[in-house]
Amino acid sequence: MRFGALFFLLALAIALDPYKVLDISKDADEKTIKSAYRRLSKQYHPDKNSDPEAHDRFIEIGQAYEILSDAEKKSNYDRFGDADPHQGGGGANFDFGDLFNQFFQHGHNNHHGQRQRRGPDTQVRLSMPLRDFYVGRDFGFDVEMNNVCQSCSGSGSADGERHRCSRCGGSGVILTRRQMGPMIQQFQTPCDQCGGKGTTIAKPCKTCRGQGTERKQRHYNVYFSPGTARNSVKVLEGEGDQSPDWVPGNMNLVITEETAGNWGFHRVGNHLYRTEVISAKEALEGGWQREIRLFDEETVVLKRGKGEVVMDGHVDVIKEHGMPHDDDYGHMYVEYRVVPIGKSNVKVEL
Missing domain, CATH: 2.60.260.20 (Urease metallochaperone UreE, N-terminal domain)
Structure with missing residues (x-):
């Protein structure tokens, strides 16, 4: 797993029993051990299992197989409950990705064969x-x-090379084990030398300062x-x-x-609405005509014949002159507001 700049402590207080991890008995032979590892590795490989816990299970399976596939470590575990009773903790040099590749001859570009994670939207x-x-x-x-970064192609390195971390062996994590009777307590933390990346840079890129990315328009x-x-x-x-x-x-x-510059229209769904202000004289006597220009330069004519009265709040519906949608149009709704006599000079902001 690549932690990048994210540092956190993953403390796993577990009884690492390799036989239980591989679901085999303690008298299992080499063929049975290998078969169990192969089956479980496929089942919990992060490329095939999207469960958030699959990655940790995958590592656990590899650690169990590392112990049981090595005669000396297996013997130590069977006798002392620890594959290496002389080890008090420190860096874990086991590269699980390499082990998996040896088994399945399947190369992965991503660290440890893990599916590369998706960045934020x-x-x-x-x-x-x-x-x-x-x-x-x-x-x-x-x-x-x-x-x-175009200068280093994202490597962060001036010479394009990243070197396997000598402290964690490329795993990106450091494992510390403690023996507590028959139990083994294991703590896993990001490597403090490579920042959890598993690799280090000897000559940082001057453009991105070793980050591998640069902020650009x-x-x-x-x-x-x-x-x-x-x-x-x-x-x-x-x-x-x-x-x-x-x-x-x-x-x-x-x-x-944008709220400004909408020519007096406002939109509700696929329909257009506007308010048209007329004088009391126009409302009572009629005999007027106005043209409203639409956004596509087409015009709509509003008019009343002589003697046609318009009440304040009346709404004209002009069909198929609203917003386009698919191959059709919504409607336009025009509401009339009548300016009372004596207030005809009042300017109404549309």
């Missing part, structure tokens, strides 16, 4: 006016993200189709922060609507 908020939601928009934007062009829902999320797969320690997550674009 990144959320980016974009905003555009209602007009762009109506007609669609090719949206160009820049965002600062972590990118794999990325440019994107994303098309939002006509009728895109407000606050909807567009997912750019694999465009999250990059790191040599993980597979990039996604970039989630949240598109919000």
